[in-house]
Structures are given as C-alpha cells and as structure tokens.
Amino acid sequence: MTLRGLRSPRSWLVVAFAVVAFGWLSVWVLFFRVGTDVCGDASPTDEELFRCGSIGAEPQLGVPYWIWVVLPDVFPEYLPGPGGYESVGIIWEDGASTPIGVPVVEIGEMQRAGINCALCHTSSYRVTAESEPVIVLGGGSQRFDLQGYLRFLFKSSSDPRFTAGVLIPAIEEVHELSTAERLLYQAAIPAMRGALKSQSEDFAFADRNPDWGPGRIDPFNPIKFGLLGQPEDETIGNSDMMPLWNLGGREVLHWDGLNSSLTEVILSSAIGDGARPKTLDLAVMARLERYILELEVPAYPFEVDDELAAAGAALFQTHCAACHGLDGEQTGLVVLPGEVGTDQERLGMWEQKDADAYNEKYGGYDWGFSSFQDIDGYVAVPLDGLWLRAPYLHNGSVPTLRDLLELPALRPTSFYRGYDVYDPEQVGFVSDVAEDAESGLVFFLYDTTLRGNSNQGHLWGTELSANQKDALLEYLKTQ
Ligand code: HEC
Ligand code: HEC
Numbered sequence: 001m002t003l004r005g006l007r008s009p010r011s012w013l014v015v016a017f018a019v020v021a022f023g024w025l026s027v028w029v030l031f032f033r034v035g036t037d038v039c040g041d042a043s044p045t046d047e048e049l050f051r052c053g054s055i056g057a058e059p060q061l062g063v064p065y066w067i068w069v070v071l072p073d074v075f076p077e078y079l080p081g082p083g084g085y086e087s088v089g090i091i092w093e094d095g096a097s098t099p100i101g102v103p104v105v106e107i108g109e110m111q112r113a114g115i116n117c118a119l120c121h122t123s124s125y126r127v128t129a130e131s132e133p134v135i136v137l138g139g140g141s142q143r144f145d146l147q148g149y150l151r152f153l154f155k156s157s158s159d160p161r162f163t164a165g166v167l168i169p170a171i172e173e174v175h176e177l178s179t180a181e182r183l184l185y186q187a188a189i190p191a192m193r194g195a196l197k198s199q200s201e202d203f204a205f206a207d208r209n210p211d212w213g214p215g216r217i218d219p220f221n222p223i224k225f226g227l228l229g230q231p232e233d234e235t236i237g238n239s240d241m242m243p244l245w246n247l248g249g250r251e252v253l254h255w256d257g258l259n260s261s262l263t264e265v266i267l268s269s270a271i272g273d274g275a276r277p278k279t280l281d282l283a284v285m286a287r288l289e290r291y292i293l294e295l296e297v298p299a300y301p302f303e304v305d306d307e308l309a310a311a312g313a314a315l316f317q318t319h320c321a322a323c324h325g326l327d328g329e330q331t332g333l334v335v336l337p338g339e340v341g342t343d344q345e346r347l348g349m350w351e352q353k354d355a356d357a358y359n360e361k362y363g364g365y366d367w368g369f370s371s372f373q374d375i376d377g378y379v380a381v382p383l384d385g386l387w388l389r390a391p392y393l394h395n396g397s398v399p400t401l402r403d404l405l406e407l408p409a410l411r412p413t414s415f416y417r418g419y420d421v422y423d424p425e426q427v428g429f430v431s432d433v434a435e436d437a438e439s440g441l442v443f444f445l446y447d448t449t450l451r452g453n454s455n456q457g458h459l460w461g462t463e464l465s466a467n468q469k470d471a472l473l474e475y476l477k478t479q
Contacts, residue, residue: 062112312475400428
C-alpha cells in the first residue's frame with residue numbers, strides 16, 4: 001500500500017480491520033467468523049475433522065492463506081531445503097485442497113492457514129525409496145519440523161522484502177485478488193510482520209537450546225513461559241511426537257505422565273497450539289476424542305518370520321512384559337528415572353508448580369483442568385504400533401529398535417532424522433543418509449552429545465545374545 005493510499009479514511013478502516021482480524025482482539029474477530037467447509041465437505045466426518053478441521057487456533061496464529069501459499073516461492077532460502085513446505089515435513093497429498101494438519105479457515109473476509117493435531121500426529125512411511133508414501137493418520141510424525149516451519153515464517157516476515165509490493169504480485173500469479181481482498185492483504189502484511197515478530201520473541205528460548213529437528217518439539221516450555229506466566233528457565237523439554245492409537249484406559253498420558261485425563265490432554269493440546277477458551281469448540285473436541293479412541297494400530301508392512309517371532313514372544317514375556325505387556329504391572333505407568341536411566345532434561349522441565357498453574361488457570365471453566373500433575377519418571381509406554389514409533393525413547397535419541405537393544409556405548413552417537421523410507425533390517429527409519437537424492441529433501445543431524453539428546457539408559461534386552469535379539473526384534477515387529 002502506498003503512503004498516498006493510506007491517507008484515505010477508507011484505507012485506514014481496512015487497515016484497522018485487518019490488524020484486529022489478525023488476532024489482536026480475537027473475541028471481536030470471532031464475531032466475524034463464517035463457517036467454512038472442512039476438507040471441502042460441508043458435513044465432515046470425524047476423520048476429515050482430524051485431517052483438516054480447525055481446533056480454534058487461527059484467530060491467534062493463522063497466517064493469511066494466500067501469503068502462506070506464496071511464501072516458499074518468495075523466500076525459499078529460509079526453508080531447510082528444496083521442496084517448499086515439504087522440506088519441513090508438511091504432507092500435501094495430490095488432489096487434496098489443503099495439506100494434512102493445516103486447516104484453512106475463513107475469518108471475516110480472509111482465509112487463514114492454521115494448525116491442527118494432524119500436523120504432528122500423522123506419520124508416513126515408504127517401503128522403498130521408489131515407492132509412494134503411506135499416510136497413517138494418528139501416528140506420531142517423524143517428519144514435521146515445527147521449529148523449521150516457525151523459523152521460516154519468522155525469517156520471511158522480518159525480511160525487508162516482506163512487503164505488499166513483493167507479495168501481492170506473487171499472489172496474483174496464482175490467485176486473482178478482488179479489490180476488497182487486495183486491500184485486506186495489503187493491510188494484513190504489516191500486521192502479520194508485527195504479530196510474527198512478537199511470536200518469535202516467545203520462541204527465542206528455543207534458539208538457546210539444541211534444535212528440535214523433525215518429529216520433536218519442546219511442547220510445554222512455551223506454555224509455561226507464555227500462557228502460565230512462569231519465569232523463563234534453562235530447562236529443555238524436547239520430546240518426540242507420540243502416536244494417538246489405543247489411548248482408551250490409559251492411567252497417565254504424555255512421556256512423563258503429566259496428565260491423567262485424555263479429555264484434558266486433548267483440550268490442552270488445542271490450547272498449546274493457539275486455541276483459547278473463546279475459540280475452543282467443545283463439540284469438535286469431543287468428536288476428535290471419539291476419532292482418536294477409534295484409531296487402529298497400523299500393522300507392520302513387511303514380512304514377519306512367525307517361528308522366530310514366537311521365540312521372541314517368550315523373551316519379551318521374561319524381559320519386557322512387566323512394563324510393556326498387556327497386563328504388565330507397570331505397563332502405562334511411570335518408572336522412576338533412576339530405574340530407566342534415560343536422559344532427564346525432559347523431567348526437569350515440568351514441576352508441580354507448573355501443573356498447579358495450569359490447573360488453576362483453566363480450572364474455572366466447565367471443561368476446566370484439574371488433572372495436571374508432576375510425577376518423577378517416564379511412562380513405560382505401550383509398544384503397540386512400535387515399528388512406526390521410531391526414532392525411540394522420549395527424546396527420539398535412538399534411531400532403530402536394533403540400536404535400542406545394544407548398550408548405549410554401541411548406539412549411534414549421531415544420525416539423521418526426517419527420512420520416511422523404512423529399514424526392516426534395523427526396524428526404524430533409514431537414518432544414515434543426509435538427503436534424499438530424488439527429491440533433494442535434506443535431513444536433520446541429531447547429535448546425542450547435546451543437552452537433552454542423550455541416548456543413555458533403558459538397558460533392558462541389551463544383555464541378550466545376538467540370536468535372542470533377532471528373535472525379540474521379530475516379535476516386536478508384531479506389536
Ligand atoms: C506441534 C505438534 C503437536 C500438535 C499440533 C499436537 N500435538 Fe499432541 N503431542 C505432541 C508431542 C510432542 C507430544 C508428546 C509431548 C510430551 O509428552 O512431552 C504429544 C502428546 C499427545 C498426547 C499424549 C499421547 C500419549 O501416549 O501419552 C495426546 C493424547 C495428544 N498429543 C493429542 C493431541 C491432540 C488431540 C492435538 C490437537 C488438538 C494435538 N495433540 C496436537 C505434539 C503435538
Ligand atoms: C522396568 C520397566 C521396563 C522394562 C522391564 C522395559 N522397559 Fe522399555 N521402557 C520403559 C520406560 C519407562 C520407557 C520410556 C523411557 C523414555 O522414553 O525415556 C520405555 C521405552 C521403551 C521403548 C521406546 C518406545 C517409544 O515409543 O519410543 C521401547 C522400544 C522399549 N521400551 C522396549 C523394551 C523392550 C524390548 C524391553 C525388554 C527387553 C523393555 N522395553 C523393558 C520401561 C521398561
């Protein structure tokens with residue numbers, strides 16, 4: 001928008017509208033919200049809701065849609081590699097109107113691209129480098145790189161070329177803007193720059209810590225420092241994304257058992273992603289819960305040697321079932337840090353005072369929280385769909401199941417994360433290549449010597465003989 005254009009009162013009105021619509025007064029914005037189809041469907045199924053539905057985050061964090069679309073073409077240098085949003089692991093299937101996990105919602109006159117559960121809770125794998133990816137909704141993403149995505153948005157919006165003069169012509173190459181739309185977009189650009197600048201300050205703490213990399217985030221520190229107003233600390237909460245299948249009947253959830261109610265975990269996940277009490281749609285949340293509870297565990301897609309697996313089942317019973325078997329005494333419960341011996345940074349990130357603050361902040365609502373807690377240790381997570389949970393442990397520090405059955409000194413000290421080609425020999429994703437020759441996608445080098453990234457601990461099974469390990473691995477494929 002030229003300075004001259006800004007002198008007219010009408011332009012100022014448009015500016016004011018867009019600034020507000022960008023999220024500074026989300027209540028007001030909601031008044032203007034109009035319904036949109038989900039996945040192009042006026043009455044979406046629960047699956048469509050999970051894949052493309054809004055969880056109420058867009059008034060707070062939504063990016064004006066057409067800017068979002070052209071940004072990778074205008075600022076490709078700020079993405080980790082070639083491939084547009086795919087380089088940060090966002091999956092856009094052929095023919096789909098929007099990527100998985102990026103709902104497009106109309107607020108006022110403008111569509112915004114947001115974020116929902118499916119962005120982090122969708123897994124994909126390929127049986128060979130030549131085959132098509134198989135998408136598993138509800139799996140823990142091993143490819144989505146939230147930090148890479150945020151850094152791309154932050155760097156693009158603080159570049160001097162982030163102007164209407166550059167972005168509007170780029171948009172008009174792919175979409176014809178109406179006059180009203182053009183004015184809105186012109187006004188939204190400076191507003192977006194300001195909003196992303198303030199968000200980048202909220203995430204500055206993460207730049208002082210080891211990078212998250214794909215499939216990993218520090219989910220609770222932003223909540224502590226931002227929403228709950230706790231003083232910034234030096235803790236590192238980097239955690240692998242988890243799958244959502246078989247969550248019914250679990251006594252505690254999250255890697256450290258910090259909440260015991262699935263309903264609260266779902267609502268607080270939406271809040272963590274940018275929803276606020278006024279934008280939470282409880283009916284949508286209930287449908288998401290229903291969908292999650294019906295998710296099926298994906299079967300191992302390669303051959304299994306049944307005889308070998310049967311021998312492995314007996315070993316599992318002896319060495320693992322107490323903590324991971326269906327009726328294990330400790331299955332799904334928290335194991336003391338001294339016993340499991342894995343990296344402890346994630347545990348120091350969350351304390352009882354944080355749990356109390358979360359319960360207190362939202363305790364007053366009908367749906368309010370009361371189940372946040374702090375238990376010292378990590379959950380002996382159920383191992384269902386284990387093959388697709390790679391890389392392993394809460395910090396994703398061990399690339400394959402075969403590596404986990406080795407003593408820590410023999411586990412890889414560094415490896416690549418973010419490839420979706422599966423390795424049935426090692427049982428995990430291929431982790432020794434830096435990039436995919438075909439697509440040019442580059443992967444993230446995970447360094448186990450950094451704080452929070454240690455691959456120590458969990459020694460169970462490491463003492464077995466090579467043959468026994470083969471058998472146990474074969475059995476674990478069937479979990
Ligand atoms: C930006 C990524 C991201 C988004 C978006 C996200 N999650 Fe998660 N989710 C995670 C991570 C990472 C964990 C593990 C965190 C931890 O415990 O440290 C997790 C854990 C969970 C768990 C606990 C699973 C278990 O086995 O204990 C549930 C349930 C869950 N998420 C549901 C949701 C729902 C529902 C939504 C949408 C409303 C959502 N998540 C959105 C990243 C995400
Ligand atoms: C005393 C309890 C206990 C026993 C016995 C035990 N585990 Fe574990 N296991 C845990 C805990 C706790 C974790 C989570 C540790 C973490 O993430 O830091 C875990 C995590 C795992 C994971 C990683 C899961 C994921 O999603 O990343 C695998 C795989 C695993 N265990 C396999 C085994 C096998 C195989 C055996 C038997 C050889 C075994 N465990 C024995 C407690 C146990």
